[in-house]
Amino acid sequence: MKDSTKKKLKLKVSAIKDGTVIDHIPAQNLFNVITILGLNKIDNQITFGTNLESDKLGSKAIIKVSDKFFADDEINKIALIAPHAKLNIIRDYMVTEKRVVEVPDNVTGIVKCFNPKCITNNEVIVTRFRVISKEPLALKCCYCEKITDEAHLKVI
Amino acid sequence: MYMKKRDLISITDYSREEYLRIMELAAEFEKNPNQDLLKGKVVASLFFEPSTRTRLSFETAISRLGGRIIGIADPGSSSVTKGETLHDTIKMVTNYADLIVMRHPLEGAARYAAEVATVPVINAGDGANQHPTQTLLDMYSILKTQGRLDNLNIFMVGDLKYGRTVHSLLMAMSEFENQIFNFIAPEELLMPEEYKIHLRERGIRYFEHLEFTDIISAADIIYMTRVQKERFSDPIEYEKVKNVYILREKMLRNTKSNVRVLHPLPRVNEIHTDVDSSEKAYYFEQALNGVFTREAIIAHILGLK
Numbered sequence: 481m482k483d484s485t486k487k488k489l490k491l492k493v494s495a496i497k498d499g500t501v502i503d504h505i506p507a508q509n510l511f512n513v514i515t516i517l518g519l520n521k522i523d524n525q526i527t528f529g530t531n532l533e534s535d536k537l538g539s540k541a542i543i544k545v546s547d548k549f550f551a552d553d554e555i556n557k558i559a560l561i562a563p564h565a566k567l568n569i570i571r572d573y574m575v576t577e578k579r580v581v582e583v584p585d586n587v588t589g590i591v592k593c594f595n596p597k598c599i600t601n602n603e604v605i606v607t608r609f610r611v612i613s614k615e616p617l618a619l620k621c622c623y624c625e626k627i628t629d630e631a632h633l634k635v636i
Numbered sequence: 637m638y639m640k641k642r643d644l645i646s647i648t649d650y651s652r653e654e655y656l657r658i659m660e661l662a663a664e665f666e667k668n669p670n671q672d673l674l675k676g677k678v679v680a681s682l683f684f685e686p687s688t689r690t691r692l693s694f695e696t697a698i699s700r701l702g703g704r705i706i707g708i709a710d711p712g713s714s715s716v717t718k719g720e721t722l723h724d725t726i727k728m729v730t731n732y733a734d735l736i737v738m739r740h741p742l743e744g745a746a747r748y749a750a751e752v753a754t755v756p757v758i759n760a761g762d763g764a765n766q767h768p769t770q771t772l773l774d775m776y777s778i779l780k781t782q783g784r785l786d787n788l789n790i791f792m793v794g795d796l797k798y799g800r801t802v803h804s805l806l807m808a809m810s811e812f813e814n815q816i817f818n819f820i821a822p823e824e825l826l827m828p829e830e831y832k833i834h835l836r837e838r839g840i841r842y843f844e845h846l847e848f849t850d851i852i853s854a855a856d857i858i859y860m861t862r863v864q865k866e867r868f869s870d871p872i873e874y875e876k877v878k879n880v881y882i883l884r885e886k887m888l889r890n891t892k893s894n895v896r897v898l899h900p901l902p903r904v905n906e907i908h909t910d911v912d913s914s915e916k917a918y919y920f921e922q923a924l925n926g927v928f929t930r931e932a933i934i935a936h937i938l939g940l941k
């Protein structure tokens with residue numbers, strides 16, 4: 481990436497005083513990340529940029545949330561759809577901490593079971609999975625016991 | 637005092653000790669099947685999908701225990717067709733009954749019902765997923781005919797891919813020492829990888845064969861399965877494999893004297909009728925063992941013994 485591009489990229493999303501910057505979100509999953517974290521339901525100032533250039537992801541998105549600091553179990557929910565996401569914790573305009581996300585051991589209510597004959601796809605039920613493999617991702621449904629893999633993963 | 641209720645949803649929910657406890661109780665009920673342990677109790681028998689065989693076996697078990705039965709036998713005539721959710725049906729029934737026995741065409745339905753219900757739930761089959769009482773009656777049949785549950789050479793034949801009975805039996809029997817498994821199935825219906833991984837992780841030996849030949853001479857148990865048409869998305873695939881593995885009486889001539897042929901029933905043509913008169917045929921007795929085993933499961937779950 482050229483220096484001029486880097487500068488431009490920084491300009492696209494303004495700096496925040498206190499809060500969290502979530503970087504390296506796959507662009508196509510930006511809105512899923514917003515939904516999973518409930519960012520569409522809070523009053524904090526939020527800025528996001530999408531379809532930004534990324535060497536790793538091709539096209540990435542970034543979210544900056546003012547005055548919001550996530551707990552581990554809260555932020556790890558996005559690991560299923562943004563496994564390479566990086567968090568910068570900002571205090572007084574300075575990055576005070578960097579964190580990565582980790583796929584949790586159990587997943588509740590985020591993902592759809594791929595099995596059409598599963599009860600969760602036929603009644604209003606919050607899905608539950610046990611993560612039996614993190615890389616590659618494999619989720620075992622607590623109801624039908626079938627395994628949903630990365631290729632079949634759909635966010636509710 | 638609040639005690640956590642015990643359900644039976646998947647065979648792997650139970651420990652080896654619980655399997656043995658149920659076997660012990662089943663033997664007691666076989667000696668003395670009529671015991672008024674369910675006197676004054678109501679059992680809901682909810683068959684959201686018809687299965688006369690399993691329903692009659694359960695209802696016989698409940699009757700022999702002196703319990704009363706309410707329920708759905710024909711889903712076509714019940715509130716199910718009026719669009720009531722499973723959630724609402726279970727919420728209602730849990731107030732009426734002391735125990736729920738249920739069969740449902742959707743996978744995971746029993747687990748969900750157990751979460752909604754405040755009384756214990758026994759899964760009598762949820763789609764292609766689990767049918768744990770079948771597995772326990774299979775185990776009881778093995779114990780009765782072999783005198784043990786360990787050190788066995790178990791042959792599984794036919795549809796090992798979609799056959800839930802063989803999967804559950806494999807999981808349960810792998811809790812006991814020194815087993816050998818032999819899988820005989822066509823290319824299209826091989827034992828799924830996850831079960832082979834399970835055996836490898838426990839250091840249990842298994843062998844796979846495409847041909848149904850005299851290798852069965854080493855068997856203690858031959859577990860035959862039906863190739864079910866409804867499990868195939870492509871009818872041509874079904875036609876190709878439906879007549880591949882048929883057990884005939886002459887194939888049993890060089891087998892061990894203790895070998896027994898099991899089958900979850902109903903059979904189609906995978907066991908030739910000339911096997912029926914062999915002393916090695918055990919599938920009809922196996923079905924009768926289902927009543928004693930189900931009495932044992934109910935007694936165990938409700939803590940009646």
Ligand SMILES: [Zn+2]
Binds near residue numbers: 744
């Ligand atoms: Zn499922």
